[in-house]
Amino acid sequence: xxxxxxxxxxxxxxxxxxxxxxxxxxxxxxxxxxxxxxxxxxxxxxxxxxxxxxxxxxxxxxxxxxxxxxxxxxxxxxxxxxxxxxxxxxxxxxxxxxxxxxxxxxx
Numbered sequence: 001x002x003x004x005x006x007x008x009x010x011x012x013x014x015x016x017x018x019x020x021x022x023x024x025x026x027x028x029x030x031x032x033x034x035x036x037x038x039x040x041x042x043x044x045x046x047x048x049x050x051x052x053x054x055x056x057x058x059x060x061x062x063x064x065x066x067x068x069x070x071x072x073x074x075x076x077x078x079x080x081x082x083x084x085x086x087x088x089x090x091x092x093x094x095x096x097x098x099x100x101x102x103x104x105x106x107x
Contacts, residue, residue, distance in 0.1 A: 031058050031066035036088070043075060043087040 034056060038049055053063040067074075067086060075085045 029056060031062050032070055034058065035063070035066055035070060035072065035086075039072070039086060039088045043085040045077075046074065046084040046086050049086055 031053065034053060035049070038044055038052060050060050050063055054060070071089050073087045073089055075087060077083045077085060
């Protein structure tokens, strides 16, 4: 009897190269970093954020899960057909403490 189908298929294939056997998986960007970047300048439409995330390889669920973890604020746009906007939460630590200004009006 002749060679098996697996032997015949294996004989026609070139040997694997060094780079092909040691491929490193591509590291994905963290969806939280993506959300911080896209919302850094203020509120953005939620559907735009999800669409831009899809362009970077994130699923809608990955984006919404990261939004929940980051406690992003969701705001409804004006009007009956207003869309949803996402914005980064207010962070008290990023704002400097108020400075007391002496009242000099009576002088």
